[in-house]
Amino acid sequence: MHRVVDLEVLYFGTPVVLIGTRNPDGTANLAPMSSAWWLGDQCMLGMGTRSQTSRNLARERECVLNLPSADLVEAVDRLALLTGSPETTPHRVEKGYRYEPDKFGAAGLSQVPGEVVAAPRVAECPIQLECELVSAVPFGAGTGATAHTVRVLRAHVADELITPGTDHIDQLRWDPLIMKFCEFFGGGTQLFPSRLAEAWQIPRPATSR
Numbered sequence: 270m271h272r273v274v275d276l277e278v279l280y281f282g283t284p285v286v287l288i289g290t291r292n293p294d295g296t297a298n299l300a301p302m303s304s305a306w307w308l309g310d311q312c313m314l315g316m317g318t319r320s321q322t323s324r325n326l327a328r329e330r331e332c333v334l335n336l337p338s339a340d341l342v343e344a345v346d347r348l349a350l351l352t353g354s355p356e357t358t359p360h361r362v363e364k365g366y367r368y369e370p371d372k373f374g375a376a377g378l379s380q381v382p383g384e385v386v387a388a389p390r391v392a393e394c395p396i397q398l399e400c401e402l403v404s405a406v407p408f409g410a411g412t413g414a415t416a417h418t419v420r421v422l423r424a425h426v427a428d429e430l431i432t433p434g435t436d437h438i439d440q441l442r443w444d445p446l447i448m449k450f451c452e453f454f455g456g457g458t459q460l461f462p463s464r465l466a467e468a469w470q471i472p473r474p475a476t477s478r
């Protein structure tokens with residue numbers, strides 16, 4: 270038996286990505302996002318067009334996709350309501366967003382320089398993908414989002430995640446941080462009450478209320 274539901278949110282569950290980009294003054298920006306999927310050596314990133322990340326991507330045409338494991342959930346949550354853009358809309362201010370020029374410091378994460386791009390890697394993330402921008406097109410109508418396609422140029426993977434003797438990641442060892450309907454999950458269980466869900470008034474799972 271199914272019921273027809275006018276679903277308010279369609280975030281069924283995707284891995285969280287911390288996008289590292291470079292600001293106009295050369296400092297680092299870091300933004301959590303989860304509208305990402307991969308095909309071949311490319312990835313599609315859905316980002317708000319007015320985000321600092323989209324602006325940095327349009328100008329620098331490169332980024333690092335840092336994939337946090339589930340145990341980094343608290344650092345990711347500390348970034349949830351921060352923007353690297355000095356111009357924040359009143360609607361966002363009302364939701365609790367604020368300008369933060371030092372996102373790495375605010376999250377308690379450490380920067381490592383990219384090897385083939387100028388954007389920053391996150392030392393604590395077990396997977397860091399240095400990427401170049403391939404294309405950026407408006408996404409949907411009225412979403413205010415841009416679909417950025419990026420190509421992976423260099424992948425850095427923590428030793429312990431690599432299946433010995435191969436160039437593959439061991440699926441059992443990699444525990445990605447998953448965002449499902451604005452809440453954080455890892456290993457299939459909710460890890461932490463998310464600030465994003467609270468700000469956007471997404472109902473909490475029954476067990477965590």
Ligand SMILES: Cc1cc2nc3c(=O)[nH]c(=O)nc-3n(C[C@H](O)[C@H](O)[C@H](O)COP(=O)(O)O)c2cc1C
Pocket residue numbers: 285298299300301302303304305315316317319320321322323345346348349350351352353354448465
């Ligand atoms: C777990 C998580 C996932 C998010 N996913 C997205 C996303 O897929 N696309 C997007 O535009 N914003 C997403 N956001 C919101 C951005 O992180 C937020 O707009 C942030 O202010 C962007 O930072 P920036 O302006 O410095 O680029 C997400 C936030 C969190 C905490």
